[in-house]
Amino acid sequence: MRRVVIMGAGGRDFHDFNVVFRHDSDVRVVAFTAAQIPGIDDRTYPASLAGEIYPNGIPIRPEAELEQLVADHAVDEVVLSYSDLAHEDVMHRASRALATGADFRLLGPRATMLKAERPVIAVTAVRTGCGKSQTSRHIGALLRDSGLRVALVRHPMPYGDLEAMRLQRFASSADIDASHPTVEEREEYELPVTMGLVVYAGVDYAAILARAAEDADVIIWDGGNNDLPFVSPDLWITVTDPLRSGHELTFHPGEVNLRRAQAIVVNKVDSATPEHVADVVAHARSVNPRASIVTAESPVTLEPGPPLEGRRVLVVEDGPTLTHGGMSFGAGTVAARAALAGELVDPRPYAVGSIADAFARYPHIGPVLPALGYSDEQLAELAQTIEATPADVVVTGTPIDLGHVVATRRPIRHARYELRVTGRPTLHEVIAPIERLAHVETTVSSG
DSSP: OEEEEEEESSSHHHHHIIIIITTOTTEEEEEEEEOSSTTOSSEEEOHHHHOTTOTTOEEEEEGGGHHHHHHHHTOOEEEEOOOOEEHHHHHHHHHHHHHTTOEEEEOOHHHHOBOOSSOEEEEEESSTTSSHHHHHHHHHHHHHHTTOOEEEEEOOOOOSOTTTTSEEEESSHHHHHHTOOOHHHHHHHHHHHHHTOEEEEESOHHHHHHHHHHHOSEEEEEOOTTOOOSBOOSEEEEEEOGGGTTGGGTEETHHHHHHHOSEEEEOOTTTSOHHHHHHHHHHHHHHOTTSEEEEEEOOEEEOSOSOOBTSEEEEEEEHHHHTTTOOSOOHHHHHHHHTTBSEEOOOGGGOOHHHHHHHHHOTTOOSSEEEOOSSHHHHHHHHHHHHHSOOSEEEEOSSSOGGGTSOOSSOEEEEEEOOEEESSSOHHHHHHHHHHHHHHHHHHHHO
């Protein structure tokens, strides 16, 4: 009997267990560990999801307890199952595991990808915050406008009741509200649903893909962080970010996405330097010379609201992009500066609770506020921080209506950004074979 610990962050870890370990009678997964996301440890992966081999479920413990878990359970193997780690950090985790005497393992695409019943376009990235979601929306709009039914299957964010989140389907704002989502979930679900796409997420991706196939002619896999797809794609697209030139070769598993992609999107060419854009293109061609290269801009649009010129502005940016994504600013900052804000007020002296903890943990974050809201308590702390910061206007660079989830007296303006492809090939040209395939399959099945 081989005893295993799965190191995760509340997402791929559960998927890898479901696909690789759940029915393996020669293996016992004794625990998951949790990192990156606050409040997801000290839970149990429930027996209803874990299967008959695990009648008591599987404990989820903080990653700091790894060595003790290996010792207490005589663990033979530690499996790393989460993303957006620098290559050096992967090896630090490997060293921790090996120092206990256990083996260290990474599961590959062949072992963990499911097969869908519909054509699949996978959108992945080399880092968090490259622009996967805007790329997925752009592709979704192209497919929808061609008359196809589109399901967007999102990388998991199972931070709440795991049994209730086994299979989630969002076709309306009411569906999203009813799920009591975190801020991060709202950021990924609201805009696609507003566009008319049906969004799926959850824990059990075999069930999710089967359900999505009932709704759709084509499936878009919308990746999280820089993770690998959970589903075998007919077309693999990877988004890069020249504002972090070099990261495409130094983060796991983003480099895998770069090497496996059939098309590579070099995003943000309107805000990066030509030198950094050229570096990313050169790196992409060096490891994946057969991939098509698509260049794109991410223009920022500031929605109407109170003027910013000369005023004190608090910028709220996408949380994961700032934290483990490593960025110090985002679209909100770009919009506020373009609108001639008088001062970007630093929220760090006014941060409370877990928001203050995040600033301490990620000291690279600049004078902006990460939109963290993984629990009701954290949402309340986010609201307290906003209220305490002496600003005239709040500018949000997140994809959601922050005023819908955070009560504040401060006026809010939203900065929006979408993908704008420049040059050739276009994304429409890249996805054309999958579009044709989906139309053929739809015609055959209806005929």
